[in-house]
Amino acid sequence: xxxxxxxxxxxxxxxxxxxxxxxxxxxxxxxxxxxxxxxxxxxxxxxxxxxxxxxxxxxxxxxxxxxxxxxxxxxxxxxxxxxxxxxxxxxxxxxxxxxxxxxxxxxxxxxxxxxxxxxxxxxxxxxxxxxxxxxxxxxxxxxxxxxxxxxxxxxxxxxxxxxxxxxxxxxxxxxxxxxxxxxxxxxxxxxxxxxxxxxxxxxxxxxxxxxxxxxxxxxxxxxxxxxxxxxxxxxxxxxxxxxxxxxxxxxxxxxxxxxxxxxxxxxxxxxxxxxxxxxxxxxxxxxxxxxxxxxxxxxxxxxxxxxxxxxxxxxxxxxxxxxxxxxxxxxxxxxxxxxxxxxxxxxxxxxxxxxxxxxxxxxxxxxxxxxxxxxxxxxxxxxxxxxxxxxxxxxxxxxxxxxxxxxxxxxxxxxxxxxxxxxxxxxxxxxxxxxxxxxxxxxxxxxxxxxxxxxxxxxxxxxxxxxxxxxxxxxxxxxxxxxxxxxxxxxxxxxxxxxxxxxxxxxxxxxxxxxxxxxxxxxxxxxxxxxxxxxxxxxxxxxxxxxxxxxxxxx
Amino acid sequence: xxxxxxxxxxxxxxxxxxxxxxxxxxxxxxxxxxxxxxxxxxxxxxxxxxxxxxxxxxxxxxxxxxxxxxxxxxxxxxxxxxxxxxxxxxxxxxxxxxxxxxxxxxxxxxxxxxxxxxxxxxxxxxxxxxxxxxxxxxxxxxxxxxxxxxxxxxxxxxxxxxxxxxxxxxxxxxxxxxxxxxxxxxxxxxxxxxxxxxxxxxxxxxxxxxxxxxxxxxxxxxxxxxxxxxxxxxxxxxxxxxxxxxx
Numbered sequence: 192x193x194x195x196x197x198x199x200x201x202x203x204x205x206x207x208x209x210x211x212x213x214x215x216x217x218x219x220x221x222x223x224x225x226x227x228x229x230x231x232x233x234x235x236x237x238x239x240x241x242x243x244x245x246x247x248x249x250x251x252x253x254x255x256x257x258x259x260x261x262x263x264x265x266x267x268x269x270x271x272x273x274x275x276x277x278x279x280x281x282x283x284x285x286x287x288x289x290x291x292x293x294x295x296x297x298x299x300x301x302x303x304x305x306x307x308x309x310x311x312x313x314x315x316x317x318x319x320x321x322x323x324x325x326x327x328x329x330x331x332x333x334x335x336x337x338x339x340x341x342x343x344x345x346x347x348x349x350x351x352x353x354x355x356x357x358x359x360x361x362x363x364x365x366x367x368x369x370x371x372x373x374x375x376x377x378x379x380x381x382x383x384x385x386x387x388x389x390x391x392x393x394x395x396x397x398x399x400x401x402x403x404x405x406x407x408x409x410x411x412x413x414x415x416x417x418x419x420x421x422x423x424x425x426x427x428x429x430x431x432x433x434x435x436x437x438x439x440x441x442x443x444x445x446x447x448x449x450x451x452x453x454x455x456x457x458x459x460x461x462x463x464x465x466x467x468x469x470x471x472x473x474x475x476x477x478x479x480x481x482x483x484x485x486x487x488x489x490x491x492x493x494x495x496x497x498x499x500x501x502x503x504x505x506x507x508x509x510x511x512x513x514x515x516x517x518x519x520x521x522x523x524x525x526x527x528x529x530x531x532x533x534x535x536x537x538x539x540x541x542x543x544x545x546x547x548x549x550x551x552x553x554x555x556x557x558x559x560x561x562x563x564x565x566x567x568x569x570x571x572x573x574x575x576x577x578x579x580x581x582x583x584x585x586x587x588x589x590x591x592x593x594x595x596x597x598x599x600x601x602x603x604x605x606x607x608x609x610x611x612x613x614x615x616x617x618x619x620x621x622x623x624x625x626x627x628x629x630x631x632x633x634x635x636x637x638x639x640x641x642x643x644x645x646x647x648x649x650x651x652x653x654x655x656x657x658x659x660x661x662x663x664x665x666x667x668x669x670x671x672x673x674x675x676x677x678x679x680x681x682x683x684x685x686x687x688x689x690x691x692x693x694x695x696x697x698x699x700x701x702x703x704x705x706x707x708x709x710x711x712x713x714x715x716x717x718x719x720x721x722x723x724x725x726x727x728x729x730x731x732x733x734x735x736x737x738x739x740x741x742x743x744x745x746x
Numbered sequence: 747x748x749x750x751x752x753x754x755x756x757x758x759x760x761x762x763x764x765x766x767x768x769x770x771x772x773x774x775x776x777x778x779x780x781x782x783x784x785x786x787x788x789x790x791x792x793x794x795x796x797x798x799x800x801x802x803x804x805x806x807x808x809x810x811x812x813x814x815x816x817x818x819x820x821x822x823x824x825x826x827x828x829x830x831x832x833x834x835x836x837x838x839x840x841x842x843x844x845x846x847x848x849x850x851x852x853x854x855x856x857x858x859x860x861x862x863x864x865x866x867x868x869x870x871x872x873x874x875x876x877x878x879x880x881x882x883x884x885x886x887x888x889x890x891x892x893x894x895x896x897x898x899x900x901x902x903x904x905x906x907x908x909x910x911x912x913x914x915x916x917x918x919x920x921x922x923x924x925x926x927x928x929x930x931x932x933x934x935x936x937x938x939x940x941x942x943x944x945x946x947x948x949x950x951x952x953x954x955x956x957x958x959x960x961x962x963x964x965x966x967x968x969x970x971x972x973x974x975x976x977x978x979x980x981x982x983x984x985x986x987x988x989x990x991x992x993x
Binding site: 227318319324327336337338339340342343347350351360363367370371373374377380381382383387391395402407410412413417421425427457488491525526527531607610611614724726727728729732 | 992
């Protein structure tokens with residue numbers, strides 16, 4: 192329930208709703224979309240990425256001298272957990288064709304394709320299989336499946352949304368594979384939202400010029416990923432799943448090819464080695480680094496581990512200066528601060544409204560533009576609503592959806608959102624939600640080509656850990672598509688690769704070399720990375736943990 | 747507001763609070779985490795409370811937003827014989843609550859070839875015969891933190907009504923609470939998952955527009971247009987983008 196002092200503002204939202212409904216129903220634009228100059232202006236002034244302290248120069252490694260997101264530069268300029276002399280690599284503990292690092296959507300898709308093509312794989316995952324951001328995507332997946340929406344239009348939307356920085360061959364792969372992915376997933380048993388005659392339900396997302404968002408109610412990620420996980424588990428002979436066993440460094444061979452990785456058992460704290468002919472990084476993003484102190488929509492293990500191990504092995508990163516803040520993270524109640532409120536809400540007609548009950552921005556700008564407009568409305572124009580704990584947000588008017596789409600629509604299409612709020616006495620069919628941008632997505636990552644190859648032979652990357660697909664801003668629904676398209680491609684091209692790959696003598700020398708680079712650059716830090724898990728232990732508890740050693744975010 | 751550093755350190759603890767057991771006027775509650783008493787903020791979620799007490803979670807935390815089912819928790823309340831179930835990430839603590847998380851719970855999962863089974867009751871009989879041991883006690887439904895009609899979909903599975911199982915189990919997060927409480931030892935969430943896959947693959951009406959598009963893609967209908975787009979310089983591409991019409 193909202194505190195009493197908000198009721199005046201809530202009333203204004205209610206009062207303006209009819210008028211906004213009439214306009215929305217008329218089919219005219221509910222608010223003028225921004226042109227190129229307006230977009231640039233709001234981004235420059237209000238997007239958190241554009242603040243001076245948000246980026247710093249990285250001093251070592253393949254991207255040396257480039258400006259990266261500060262928190263990313265921090266974890267890259269960190270010590271390894273291990274040194275090469277701790278390991279005898281002549282007798283690896285595990286051997287397989289393909290080592291897949293990460294048990295989310297990309298990793299599962301890669302394993303399934305590799306299995307179909309006859310390759311064996313190990314999926315190493317930090318938490319459980321499926322503990323990933325893929326599980327949490329609510330709103331949908333973009334794919335060009337309607338007659339009025341050729342895949343080339345999807346290409347144009349995606350590359351424009353990414354400020355034309357996307358790698359063209361990756362955007363082509365993303366959009367061209369889209370329809371095939373829809374079919375592949377359905378053949379595996381994904382239940383898409385459809386009309387009775389089989390017509391796929393499509394909605395708009397931010398930055399789309401055609402209705403292209405396919406969905407599974409608002410459990411899209413959960414339905415897709417559970418299907419993929421189930422398929423993975425149907426092949427226990429070919430796919431080995433190692434849970435609570437993250438890879439913490441890559442292993443190379445003497446020719447510089449990627450040849451596996453070092454496993455860490457989170458529970459017994461033992462290390463193991465894996466020798467593989469090819470390695471796929473599908474570790475996802477970094478929301479739990481809480482960049483700029485923001486709350487995040489991300490799952491517990493999203494700490495950018497893949498970036499760190501790949502960078503230490505010499506992989507180039509792309510666009511690691513760009514962070515995605517989802518426009519609609521929850522800010523009230525406090526217990527769900529930062530939680531994702533799906534963009535599908537705006538796709539279905541929900542509107543962002545300020546404290547005076549006014550719509551102040553086109554509801555479906557690309558995410559970075561929309562987020563910046565929310566921040567401007569709150570911080571510069573002071574038209575936000577303060578919460579009792581001192582946060583600020585704007586209204587996301589969901590009751591309007593019921594007027595536009597008919598009564599019962601929210602319960603049918605947004606069961607997760609309805610559940611999330613009714614627990615706290617807020618019925619989103621009758622009252623709006625209070626929102627503010629929340630740290631959501633790693634726009635950049637390890638640079639890949641359309642075969643998911645990196646500059647290290649034998650190292651492939653798929654999903655959020657990769658860079659180039661989305662340029663400097665991803666559109667809604669393109670990440671679910673991304674992990675399917677590039678997860679499948681990684682499985683395929685890694686399997687092709689292993690047919691000819693010859694692995695030489697295994698080595699971890701690059702880890703020692705990186706450590707030396709740190710020393711030579713006179714970088715003094717107590718940080719250890721990969722981070723693995725964030726720490727939410729209160730300061731005064733930490734102080735009493737007299738014999739616990741805290742290094743950076745690690746206990 | 748969202749940019750304050752404290753937001754990431756103590757997600758469940760309101761900001762005014764500086765020290766853990768200080769004299770702040772904030773309301774506190776006593777919870778028994780695996781039997782041990784801890785004072786935690788009265789409005790914390792169970793997960794927030796566990797972390798506030800100083801535990802570093804390895805198991806028992808995943809998406810932290812109610813989608814992954816990693817944080818299944820059982821608890822009892824003072825003066826109440828009932829066993830309660832909930833997700834640690836979305837359930838608020840109550841004073842006197844006695845709780846434990848489920849780190850993992852074994853549950854049978856049938857191995858099958860999705861291409862070789864049919865969407866009917868025989869498939870259920872073959873893969874999950876224990877479904878027919880259901881005694882309709884409704885404990886599964888009562889234990890579901892998503893408030894799903896679990897028993898109803900198990901009954902539907904017994905009738906081979908795959909569409910109903912799909913519909914009623916759609917929002918299942920596989921937390922496993924139904925399975926640990928089930929006297930018939932059924933793993934409900936895997937039955938639901940099987941039925942959803944059967945429905946999606948065999949029973950949902952196929953989209954004609956999708957078939958048509960796949961045909962076009964096979965014929966490389968858009969190859970030329972792609973080539974041109976990829977060659978277009980940034981300035982012209984920008985123009986094309988900002989001039990495009992919207993559906």
